[in-house]
Amino acid sequence: MTGAALDAHVVVRRHGFELEVQLAAGSGEIVAVMGPSGAGKSTLLAALAGLAHLDGGHVRLDATAVADAAARLHVPPDRRGVVLLGQDPRLFPHLTARENVAFGPRAKGIAKADAHRDADAWLARVGLEGAGERHPARLSGGQQQRVALARALAVEPRVLLLDEPLTSLDVETAADVRALLRAQLAATRATAVVVSHDAADAAALAGRLVVVEAGRTVQAGPVEDVLSAPATRFIAAVAAAHRFDGSI
Incomplete structure (x- = not known):
């Protein structure tokens, strides 16, 4: 199997909170999304999966729209070919x-x-x-x-969405399942978006990292580049790095 190219501009408004994030992944590419609790990561995945309606923007798979706010298009979740796997195996x-x-x-x-x-x-x-x-x-x-x-x-699936699937597992089991995920995603050439709080997940699974804070993208790029040059305190904490604001 080979996954679909993903092109998304997701705008979702909920109870005074607005998420606006642009996300793209090539066919067979794995992109990690990180951010503090309440940043909007799960809402982003829900919009991609079709579980949340867009208030603006679009979601396209292989250039075909499955959601478009301006056109009032919303393809139901079961017709998108997108699978969401979370912490609970369900x-x-x-x-x-x-x-x-x-x-x-x-x-x-x-x-x-x-x-x-x-x-x-x-x-x-x-x-x-x-x-x-x-x-x-x-x-x-x-x-x-x-x-x-x-x-x-x-x-x-055309796109596999992983919402912190390792959080509920012990350290040893999480390491085993992480290795399994890496092997299976590579073998199937699945397009995947992986949400995690763990830098090890991002580094092990993804080629690119998108960091979302307060509903907005604050940094994006190759995983190693983002973690080695954190733009915010959150990213520095995740990368176990020291970050100082100032001028020279």
Whole structure:
């Protein structure tokens, strides 16, 4: 699979807060988004996914608009080919791991036997070979997140949105899932937007970093450049760097 090029100018107004961010990603590119709590990161992903309506701007995938405020265009989430994966795996508790992964392809009309065979292949790719018959209650948090990742990739999304998917995991499990994410995103050439508070996530997964504060982009560029020359206190803190304002 190869992801779609993303071109977005997102304007969303909510209860005295305004988010206005421009975001672009080439086909198969991974872009990280960072910012303090309340900066508007999750709202940005919701707008890209179609879960929030735009008050201005547009969202285009491969130059085709899926949202355009001026034209009053809003393509529903299930017709965008965009998948949002967050901290909560949101697995169906009554379905096995195999059935969870096969759910999306089955909804697209894929035959049950084919969808289950492909689901087992995806589970193997994320390190859960032989776990297809287990229900979510019998899986650890890290294993559930692996199943959620397999489910997200199994539908071959045009764009994969990751909203801090590692936050609820312990350090060791998070490192394992981060490595898995890096490998699978590279292997599938998926276009992805990764929201995180962790510089390690940005450095490990993405080529470019966009920093959002108070609803606006304050810095953007290659991950290493942004973290090595932080423009704000927040970025300096994330990069564990010292930043001094002044003149010479």
